[in-house]
Amino acid sequence: MIELVNLKRITALHAESIRQALTDVADSGWFLKGNATKRFEQEYADYTGTRHCVACGNGLDALTLIMRAYIEMGRLKEGDEVIVPANTYIASIIAVSRCRLKPVLVEPRRETLQIDDSLIEDAITKHTRAVMIVHMYGRCAFTDRIGDICRRHNLLLIEDNAQAHGCRFGDKKTGALGDAAGHSFYPTKNLGALGDGGAVTTDDTELADMVRALGNYGSERKYVFSHKGVNSRMDELQAAVLLAKLPFLDEENERRCSNARFYIDNIKNRLVSLPTDDFWQNSVFHIFPLMCKQRDKLQEYLKANGVQTDVHYPIPPHHQRAYEELRSLHLPITEAIHLEELSIPVSQVVTEEERECVAKLINDFRI
Ligand SMILES: Cc1ncc(COP(=O)(O)O)c(C=O)c1O
Structure with missing residues (x-):
């Protein structure tokens, strides 16, 4: 895994x-x-x-x-x-x-x-x-x-x-x-x-x-x-x-950036939107969020192939029960992000083989 x-x-x-x-x-x-x-x-x-x-x-x-x-x-x-x-x-x-x-x-x-x-x-x-x-x-x-x-x-x-x-x-x-x-x-x-x-x-x-x-x-x-x-x-x-x-924080942040760079250069699948270059200026890649309209299917597929992912976050704050008073807000961009976002492994300990495997799997993803 x-x-x-x-x-x-x-x-x-x-x-x-x-x-x-x-x-x-x-x-x-x-x-x-x-x-x-x-x-x-x-x-x-x-x-x-x-x-x-x-x-x-x-x-x-x-x-x-x-x-x-x-x-x-x-x-x-x-x-x-x-x-x-x-x-x-x-x-x-x-x-x-x-x-x-x-x-x-x-x-x-x-x-x-x-x-x-x-x-x-x-x-x-x-x-x-x-x-x-x-x-x-x-x-x-x-x-x-x-x-x-x-x-x-x-x-x-x-x-x-x-x-x-x-x-x-x-x-x-x-x-x-x-x-x-x-x-x-x-x-x-x-x-x-x-x-x-x-x-x-x-x-x-x-x-x-x-x-x-x-x-x-x-x-x-x-x-x-x-x-x-x-x-x-x-x-x-x-x-x-x-x-x-x-x-070691700076060095480890650089390793995250290098993993992110690899994904940006190597993931090519029309079902998946990657962060643009402009987006990633000034980032330390706590999370690598890609967007996919078939997010749940992609997550299932990656899991079946041994890659753990997460969604940051599945329910936006204004749709949480704790914040009923915000429920009537119409926030389409926020709602789309919560429907489409998927976080893939990008941390400082992801190896070259692992990131290659993740990129290849995403490139092979079809619906
Ligand atoms: C954006 C953001 N704000 C605040 C927090 C709260 O931090 P903690 O879990 O240490 O209370 C977190 C993390 O969990 C977070 O991601």
């Missing part, structure tokens, strides 16, 4: 350093809020190019803490509207509603699968206070136009960088393009932990301090509570694992 993301192989790439890191933490007798977390925060901030990084429990918490912090700081208030891409993973939207803010869904562009920057201004009302861009599939969603709209309308720009660690836009990285960014280190992400993990990056010292306090029960000093916070910590074991893997 060619796995979509073979986590055993990915972990084996770093087996020695991970074992050492885990042993060091176990031997240290210090498991939360220790040196490994502090070092990871410093190194990840340096890597991303921001002044601050605050580690937390997971990516959903990272996004939630950003908006909770802005509420505490008086920059957002209950009922304010936050623009989000309609085709995002549900976590981006849950983070907004968890803070009692209102998600306003905007369609993506068909060619880039990222929020359509030409539709954002039409979605702005007198209640809009923020735009959350989501670097879907590992492709940068930021555009100069989005930066300009946020400046002109005085909107906060929040990045959901769960899927695009290390992705570049000019001389900056995703996670350093807006006012604040939430990152997830879920195991299958480009930089993945051996469990849950997340982080907030920002240049804003006040925001970083507030996020840190809110993730620690609302406490800035031991046993003194200024806010009704939550418990969202990265544990030392995960921080140590991430520290061991971070130096």
Whole structure:
């Protein structure tokens, strides 16, 4: 079986350093809020190019803490509207509603699968206070136009960088393009932990301090509570694992890009649409999404031939029961993406033989 993301192989790439890191933490007798977390925060901030990084429990918490912090700081208030891409993973939207803010869904562009920057201004009302861009599939969603709209309308720009660690836009990285960014280190992400993990990056010292306090029960000093916070910590074991893997992130992203390039050059089947060259500028290929009108048949066929795939995602957020209030929205591009998208193996451990096999199978696919 060619796995979509073979986590055993990915972990084996770093087996020695991970074992050492885990042993060091176990031997240290210090498991939360220790040196490994502090070092990871410093190194990840340096890597991303921001002044601050605050580690937390997971990516959903990272996004939630950003908006909770802005509420505490008086920059957002209950009922304010936050623009989000309609085709995002549900976590981006849950983070907004968890803070009692209102998600306003905007369609993506068909060619880039990222929020359509030409539709954002039409979605702005007198209640809009923020735009959350989501670097879907590992492709940068930021555009100069989005930066300009946020400046002109005085909107906060929040990045959901769960899927695009290390992705570049000019001389900056995703996670350093807006006012604040939430990152997830879920195991299958480009930089993945051996469990849950997340982080907030920002240049804003006040925001970083507030996020840190809110993730620690609302406490800035031991046993003194200024806010009704939550418990969202990265544990030392995960921080140590991430520290061991971070130096190899760029190299591993390049391997993903090389696999993607191979597919773009070698998959030729009129039933399948591949990302265009333009699409893949500024991407770290967290996912390789191809589009196929006979998606379910293609997925079955690949499975029968030993290739594991996935759909990101089968049901769009506005059709989920959890978001009944959004059901009446008509979002044809988002709906088409959810019907046609198929993710094929592209990770850093996909071998040349495996990618050749995947491409050949897709080329031979007929209905
Ligand atoms: C786009 C996006 N946002 C947020 C999240 C939430 O991250 P986590 O699973 O670490 O809570 C994920 C990943 O699961 C994601 O893909």
